[in-house]
Each structure stands twice: as structure tokens, then as C-alpha cells.
Amino acid sequence: xxxxILPWLGSDCLLLLAIVTFSVGCGGPSGTQETTPLAPASxxxxxxxxxxxxxxxxxxxxxxxxxxxxxxxxxxMIQALQALQPPAPGFxxxxxxxxxxxxxxxxxxxxxxxxxxxxxxxxxxxxxxxGYTTRSYWSEAGWEWLSHQHVSQLPRFCLGNLPDNPVACVxxxxxxxxxxxxxxxxxxxxxxxxxxxxxxxxxxxxGNEFDSGRCNLAGSTGLQPVGSYPNGASWVGALDMAGNVMxxxxxxxxxxxxxPVVDPAGPSNxxxxxxxxxxxxxxxxxARGAYRHFEDPPDYSDFHIGFRIVTP
Numbered sequence: 001x002x003x004x005i006l007p008w009l010g011s012d013c014l015l016l017l018a019i020v021t022f023s024v025g026c027g028g029p030s031g032t033q034e035t036t037p038l039a040p041a042s043x044x045x046x047x048x049x050x051x052x053x054x055x056x057x058x059x060x061x062x063x064x065x066x067x068x069x070x071x072x073x074x075x076x077m078i079q080a081l082q083a084l085q086p087p088a089p090g091f092x093x094x095x096x097x098x099x100x101x102x103x104x105x106x107x108x109x110x111x112x113x114x115x116x117x118x119x120x121x122x123x124x125x126x127x128x129x130x131g132y133t134t135r136s137y138w139s140e141a142g143w144e145w146l147s148h149q150h151v152s153q154l155p156r157f158c159l160g161n162l163p164d165n166p167v168a169c170v171x172x173x174x175x176x177x178x179x180x181x182x183x184x185x186x187x188x189x190x191x192x193x194x195x196x197x198x199x200x201x202x203x204x205x206x207g208n209e210f211d212s213g214r215c216n217l218a219g220s221t222g223l224q225p226v227g228s229y230p231n232g233a234s235w236v237g238a239l240d241m242a243g244n245v246m247x248x249x250x251x252x253x254x255x256x257x258x259x260p261v262v263d264p265a266g267p268s269n270x271x272x273x274x275x276x277x278x279x280x281x282x283x284x285x286x287a288r289g290a291y292r293h294f295e296d297p298p299d300y301s302d303f304h305i306g307f308r309i310v311t312p
Contacts, residue, residue: 105194157169188264202235214242217287222280247307248306252269
């Protein structure tokens with residue numbers, strides 16, 4: 001990803017400085033750890049949009065109810081983007097066709113998604129629990145990748161790995177294994193986009209107008225603790241779905257269909273995994289919920305990519 005993003009460091013997003021402190025919990029940012037009790041499994045039947053819980057590992061999650069939205073970008077959205085100044089980077093313009101056709105998506109089951117991007121603190125708990133040596137956490141392809149690594153050097157050192165910053169420099173395989181340890185999985189692209197955009201299919205988690213004060217994006221010099229931009233919350237209260245780190249999702253990159261689809265899961269195979277949500281030092285164009293990053297295979301990692309997960 002570095003080969004496309006470095007030329008586009010901008011100055012149109014404010015950098016929010018935050019003091020990193022330690023907290024006893026492992027799921028949220030320092031000083032903001034909720035004490036919401038673990039919701040029993042039956043809660044899912046009556047949960048409402050944005051309801052909070054802690055999963056079995058003590059990580060805060062929000063409920064996303066079943067529903068429908070328009071996934072991707074309409075012709076009008078594309079035309080508006082092309083008219084903006086300064087113009088979008090060439091790699092964004094080149095990928096706009098992959099966001100079309102905009103199409104109706106129906107998700108028939110609600111789901112719990114992490115309120116925050118997975119932190120270094122939480123990922124370290126996975127490491128301490130034998131995450132890199134427990135075969136059951138890894139897919140066949142992930143275990144094959146791991147067999148060629150120096151496990152003692154994983155996860156990669158990345159921007160200081162501060163406890164409450166989102167974990168970065170992890171491959172899709174590592175994100176998948178962590179999700180299995182948590183008893184969950186990576187969200188599908190449709191699930192991630194619905195959690196970010198909502199039934200109204202807004203351009204950004206907070207609405208249709210870009211607001212540099214709601215995200216860690218252009219002009220930033222590095223990661224911020226998760227939850228540092230509470231005014232950037234999505235319709236269900238998920239934070240940092242624009243900026244901070246871009247996030248791996250479950251799907252292989254593929255083309256859209258104009259027909260309405262139900263519970264899409266993406267292609268059955270491919271070479272590139274989709275990433276969503278934009279990254280620190282990126283631009284407003286990549287912070288859109290419809291943006292699909294387009295070039296990184298599952299064994300790739302860098303300091304702009306992290307993830308969050310969904311659990312039953």
C-alpha cells in the first residue's frame with residue numbers, strides 16, 4: 001500500500017494529540033473503558049441499534065441490526081467526487097469504477113461488531129494466549145504462511161505499538177487468527193460498510209460532508225489511541241471507521257452486480273483482500289465508506305492497516 005499513499009500526504013485533517021495511558025481493560029481506549037456487563041446470547045434477539053456489550057474477552061462491541069442499504073457509489077456521488085478540489089489522487093480515480101454499480105444489499109441477520117479497532121493491548125492478549133502457536137486459530141493458508149515466519153518476531157514492531165493504538169503491521173492471516181481466538185471472524189465487506197454508512201448510505205460515518213475534526217486522517221503524522229474522535233461515530237456508535245487505520249475485511253476483491261443481493265460474502269477466491277475506512281495521512285476520498293482499497297494480498301502488512309471483528 002505504501003507505493004500508492006505516500007505521495008498524497010495532505011493537510012486537510014486536524015491532528016488530535018492524545019496522551020496514552022494504561023487502563024485495566026483490554027478493549028477500549030485509556031480512561032474510557034466501559035463497564036457494560038457481558039450480554040447473554042439471548043440479548044441478540046432483542047438488541048437495538050448501537051446497543052453496547054462486552055464479549056467473552058471483555059472487548060466492547062455494538063449491535064448492528066439486520067437491514068438494507070445501498071452499497072457502493074452512485075453516478076451522482078462519482079461525479080461530485082470528480083469535481084472536488086484538490087482533485088482526487090490518481091489511484092482513487094482509477095478505482096472509482098470498482099465502487100459501481102451502486103446496488104441494494106440486504107443483511108438478514110444482525111451482528112456485534114467491535115466498537116473500536118483492535119488495539120495493541122488486545123492483540124497482545126492473543127499473543128500471550130499462544131496465538132502464534134495454536135493451530136486451531138489458523139486457517140490452512142494462514143498456517144502455511146506462518147510456517148515461513150520467525151514466530152518470535154511476530155507481530156511486527158509497528159510505530160511503537162502503544163497499548164491503546166490500533167494494532168497495525170499485521171497481515172490478513174494474523175487478523176483472521178485473532179478473530180478465531182475471539183470466537184468471531186472478520187466482517188464481510190457489506191457488514192463493515194453497513195456498520196459505517198447505515199440505512200441512509202451516508203458517505204462518511206457521521207454524514208455526507210467531510211469533517212476533518214471527526215477523524216485521524218490527512219495531515220496526521222501517526223496513529224492515535226482508538227476512540228480519540230468520538231464525534232466521528234457511525235450510526236451504531238462504531239468509532240474510527242474513517243481514518244486511523246484502514247481495516248481488513250473478510251472478502252476477496254471482486255466486482256459488484258447491479259442486482260439486489262442478500263448477505264453477500266464476496267468472491268470465493270482471489271488474490272487481493274478488501275480494506276476499508278481510510279488511514280492516517282490519507283485523504284477525504286479514501287475515508288468514504290464506499291472506498292475499496294485494491295492492491296494488498298493476505299500476506300501483506302504495513303503501518304496503515306489494522307482491523308476489527310464481529311462475533312456471535
